[in-house]
Amino acid sequence: MARPRTFDEDRAVDAAMRVFWTTGYEATSTQDLCTATGLGRSSIYNTFTSKRDLFDRALRRYAEHFTAAQLEVIRDESLPLRERVRRILWTAVEPVPDDPAGCFAINTIVELGPREPEIVDLLDRDHQTKVAALTTAIQAAQAAGEIDAEQNAEGLAVYVFTVLGGLRVAARGGASADSQRAVVEAALRSF
Amino acid sequence: MARPRTFDEDRAVDAAMRVFWTTGYEATSTQDLCTATGLGRSSIYNTFTSKRDLFDRALRRYAEHFTAAQLEVIRDESLPLRERVRRILWTAVEPVPDDPAGCFAINTIVELGPREPEIVDLLDRDHQTKVAALTTAIQAAQAAGEIDAEQNAEGLAVYVFTVLGGLRVAARGGASADSQRAVVEAALRSF
DNA sequence: CAGATTTTGGACCGATCAATCCACTACGAG
DNA sequence: CTCGTAGTGGATTGATCGGTCCAAAATCTG
Numbered sequence: 001m002a003r004p005r006t007f008d009e010d011r012a013v014d015a016a017m018r019v020f021w022t023t024g025y026e027a028t029s030t031q032d033l034c035t036a037t038g039l040g041r042s043s044i045y046n047t048f049t050s051k052r053d054l055f056d057r058a059l060r061r062y063a064e065h066f067t068a069a070q071l072e073v074i075r076d077e078s079l080p081l082r083e084r085v086r087r088i089l090w091t092a093v094e095p096v097p098d099d100p101a102g103c104f105a106i107n108t109i110v111e112l113g114p115r116e117p118e119i120v121d122l123l124d125r126d127h128q129t130k131v132a133a134l135t136t137a138i139q140a141a142q143a144a145g146e147i148d149a150e151q152n153a154e155g156l157a158v159y160v161f162t163v164l165g166g167l168r169v170a171a172r173g174g175a176s177a178d179s180q181r182a183v184v185e186a187a188l189r190s191f
Numbered sequence: 192m193a194r195p196r197t198f199d200e201d202r203a204v205d206a207a208m209r210v211f212w213t214t215g216y217e218a219t220s221t222q223d224l225c226t227a228t229g230l231g232r233s234s235i236y237n238t239f240t241s242k243r244d245l246f247d248r249a250l251r252r253y254a255e256h257f258t259a260a261q262l263e264v265i266r267d268e269s270l271p272l273r274e275r276v277r278r279i280l281w282t283a284v285e286p287v288p289d290d291p292a293g294c295f296a297i298n299t300i301v302e303l304g305p306r307e308p309e310i311v312d313l314l315d316r317d318h319q320t321k322v323a324a325l326t327t328a329i330q331a332a333q334a335a336g337e338i339d340a341e342q343n344a345e346g347l348a349v350y351v352f353t354v355l356g357g358l359r360v361a362a363r364g365g366a367s368a369d370s371q372r373a374v375v376e377a378a379l380r381s382f
Numbered sequence: 383c384a385g386a387t388t389t390t391g392g393a394c395c396g397a398t399c400a401a402t403c404c405a406c407t408a409c410g411a412g
Numbered sequence: 413c414t415c416g417t418a419g420t421g422g423a424t425t426g427a428t429c430g431g432t433c434c435a436a437a438a439t440c441t442g
Contacts, residue, residue, distance in 0.1 A: 002387035003438045024302055026217035030430055040391050041431080051430065101305055109364040110301040111215055114292055120364055127364075151380075155373030162374045166357030173300040173311055173318075182346030183353045189342075189381040193417035194408045221400055231421050232401080238419095242400065 009047060010061075012037045017058035021104040024111050025055055059119070062104045063126045074133045081141035082191050085134075085160055089187060092167030093180040102172030106165055131157045147191050156190070163187045200238060201252075203228045208249035212295040215302050216246055250310065253295045254317045265324045272332035273382050276325075276351055280378060283358035284371040293363030297356055322348045338382050347381070354378045 019028050019036045030051055034041055048054040073079075073087050095101075105123050112119050134157035142149040167180055210219050210227040221242055225232055239245040264278050286292075296314050303310050325348035333340040358371055 002440055003389050004440085005389070006438095022305060024217065026215065027302075029428080031428090040389095042390055042392085042433090045431065046389070102301065106360055107301050110293065110298050110360060111218075113363045113365070114213060124364065151377070152373055155370075156377050158370050159374045159377035162357035162361055163354055163378075164357070165360045166353035166355070169297055169301060169356045169360060170353055172304045173315065174304070179346075179349050182343055183350045186342070186347050186350035186381050187354075187378075190377050193410060194419050195410085196419070197408095220398080222398090231419095233403090233420055233422085236401065 005043075005047075007037070007039055007043065012039060012044075012047070013054070013057050013061050016054050017062055017104065018100060020055055020058050021062070021102075021107065022100040024107060026111070056119075056122075059104065059108060059122070063123065066105070067126055067130060070130055071133050074130070074137050077140075081137055081146055082188065084137065085191065086184065086188060088160060089164055089167065089184045092164060092171055093177050093184060095171065101174075103165070103168040106168050107172070127161065130161060134160060159190065160187075196234075196238075198228070198230060198234065203230060203235075203238070204245070204248050204252050207245050208253055208295065209291060211246055211249050212253070212293075212298065213291040215298060217302070247310075247313075250295065250299060250313070254314065257296070258317055258321060261321055262324050265321070265328050268331075272328055272337055273379065275328065276382065277375065277379060279351060280355055280358065280375045283355060283362055284368050284375060286362065292365075294356070294359040297359050298363070318352065321352060325351060350381065351378075 015037045016033055019032055023032065028051075030041065030044070033039075033044060033051070033054065037044065039047075044054065048057065070088060073084050076084060079087075105126070108119060109123055131154065135154045138147070138153040138156055141147050142151075142153060163183070167175075167183060170180065170183075206228045207224055210223055214223065219242075221232065221235070224230075224235060224242070224245065228235065230238075235245065239248065261279060264275050267275060270278075296317070299310060300314055322345065326345045329338070329344040329347055332338050333342075333344060354374070358366075358374060361371065361374075
């Protein structure tokens with residue numbers, strides 16, 4: 001060991017994540033990444049091997065962070081299932097104020113999906129984790145007589161995340177909170 | 192007038208549209224556009240003033256084409272409203288085989304939304320047209336006692352297109368027809 | 383303090399970007 | 413048949429791209 005780093009690696013990934021989230025992969029230049037992280041080119045390439053590698057780390061960070069938060073809501077048995085679903089969808093009505101518009105994962109699927117199967121795999125695994133958790137929660141609610149037991153639980157779980165995807169695309173296009181709220185209400189009628 | 196063009200302008204826009212649709216704006220090079228259209232650089236820059244201009248024309252063409260098709264379905268009074276909505280959503284379950292994955296309009300909102308307000312405006316006007324048409328159809332169905340009159344008609348219309356957006360993002364990520372079908376079924380329960 | 387080791391800033395690299403230019407071609411008008 | 417005009421192919425432009433390199437700086441170990 002010799003000269004220590006003057007920056008925090010996680011902070012750098014976080015800053016990069018927000019730039020990629022806002023601007024997309026192609027439209028983000030390495031110069032943008034330097035500016036956003038406050039690092040020089042050498043520090044970035046010394047720590048992360050390439051723009052693509054840094055993007056992967058940023059995306060993983062995003063996926064892990066948001067998946068963990070969603071799983072916590074999904075598994076919170078102190079709330080009725082319907083309320084848990086509402087909270088999942090509600091993140092699109094009232095997003096975290098300082099976060100960029102839309103969803104980084106969805107932006108990435110849209111931009112890179114057709115030509116980056118590894119990224120699709122990563123996001124798909126993440127998606128499956130969430131679907132499985134929600135499916136389990138729905139089945140429990142069905143067994144408890146909380147919601148209609150006739151419906152396909154997994155189909156309903158996929159439906160929830162599909163609606164969330166639609167909401168986040170709409171948010172990226174500047175949809176109003178009122179309009180997003182109306183969609184959430186309509187979506188919840190399927191339960 | 193002198194030497195005539197050896198290519199069809201609309202065909203060129205169409206070819207460009209498919210490349211932008213597949214690859215996105217940033218990741219499409221002018222060389223890609225030359226290859227896809229079969230034109231030389233000069234012909235492209237002589238006919239369209241810039242890459243951005245050609246993109247705008249391609250996007251407008253897409254929006255007009257698909258909006259027209261959707262409006263036709265929405266206004267087809269020979270079908271029950273529920274069936275019309277199903278057909279709108281069904282385009283995500285069984286897309287036109289040779290079309291690129293996903294929806295060009297949604298891809299564009301996601302990629303360029305935050306930094307191209309003019310494009311957002313264009314797509315938003317298009318969106319409003321469709322929402323207004325579906326709202327009218329829903330209100331008629333409510334007046335006819337075909338569906339529950341309690342619900343906010345416009346909210347329901349926005350909901351339908353939001354779900355469609357989610358389905359198209361899922362398609363971009365390679366969702367299976369089975370999974371898409373289950374989502375359509377769940378979505379229709381809100382009616 | 384000295385030497386080894388890592389980080390850092392900035393100059394630099396070839397490749398590629400969107401866009402322009404120009405010589406040449408092809409055709410309509412007279 | 414010739415002239416004028418518009419279309420075309422390909423070379424070329426300056427800017428920017430992602431990525432590398434190197435000398436100077438900083439701090440740990442002994």
